[in-house]
Amino acid sequence: MRQRNVKNLQGRIEENSTHLIREPKTMKGRWKEVFGNDHPIYLEVGSGKGQFILKRAASMRDNNYIACEGQDNVCLRVLEKAEEAGLDNLKVFMEFIHDIHEYFEEGELEGVFLNFSDPWPKERHAKRRLTHRRNLMGFFQVIKPGGVIEFKTDNDSLFEFSLGEIRDLGYEILELTEDLHADSCDYLSKEFPTEYEGRFMERGKNINYVKFRKTAEAADETGGNK
Numbered sequence: 001m002r003q004r005n006v007k008n009l010q011g012r013i014e015e016n017s018t019h020l021i022r023e024p025k026t027m028k029g030r031w032k033e034v035f036g037n038d039h040p041i042y043l044e045v046g047s048g049k050g051q052f053i054l055k056r057a058a059s060m061r062d063n064n065y066i067a068c069e070g071q072d073n074v075c076l077r078v079l080e081k082a083e084e085a086g087l088d089n090l091k092v093f094m095e096f097i098h099d100i101h102e103y104f105e106e107g108e109l110e111g112v113f114l115n116f117s118d119p120w121p122k123e124r125h126a127k128r129r130l131t132h133r134r135n136l137m138g139f140f141q142v143i144k145p146g147g148v149i150e151f152k153t154d155n156d157s158l159f160e161f162s163l164g165e166i167r168d169l170g171y172e173i174l175e176l177t178e179d180l181h182a183d184s185c186d187y188l189s190k191e192f193p194t195e196y197e198g199r200f201m202e203r204g205k206n207i208n209y210v211k212f213r214k215t216a217e218a219a220d221e222t223g224g225n226k
């Protein structure tokens, strides 16, 4: 997500910092305390300007949400909107996640959202894809048993790659469509479009979507170099 330079970025972040978690790694194992309740916690990795997570948090007040966005000038938009909306079930942190275990304890999350994640089209960069098997296994280590990952993308090749990873790992697919916005599709996720999703819908591009969970039998390690 590109964003023009923002004037007085630091000042504006400070002015809109009510929902900001400044040192998210120190919250590992303590996210319940951050929210002050036991409600399920969902994370969106790469939330962009936050349209999706803000609407989710506003509609589902009994869940807690964490928006994570690595670009500070993009993250500012989430912070500004969160400030305006005054949602106490939403927190935001401004870092690129490379290793999810640095931020969350085993089973600390109920689910993870990956929306229009960067495709990293070159084969040599495949491990950087958030749906690469190493990343998926990492996410499921911090998601509690039965919890889910939801992934949406316009990118058909990335989707095909991701489905391959999901199937190879033996995960259970709960919802799957190559056209989330088709009239015949009634998955909840279509009610929460992201900024990117809106743009692609305007152009008539199909949106791929999959929701999946780890089964008891699924592997925890690749057992190889992949």
Ligand SMILES: C[S@@+](CC[C@H](N)C(=O)[O-])C[C@H]1O[C@@H](n2cnc3c(N)ncnc32)[C@H](O)[C@@H]1O
Pocket (backbone or CB within 6 Å): 001, 045, 046, 047, 048, 049, 068, 069, 070, 071, 074, 095, 096, 097, 098, 115, 116, 117, 118, 194, 195, 196, 197
């Ligand atoms: C293509 S944009 C999509 C934004 C938003 N999810 C949407 O659908 O409108 C991907 C965003 O993810 C962020 N991002 C990519 N990898 C990330 C990571 N590992 N941790 C945090 N943010 C990440 C990028 O900075 C970018 O803003």
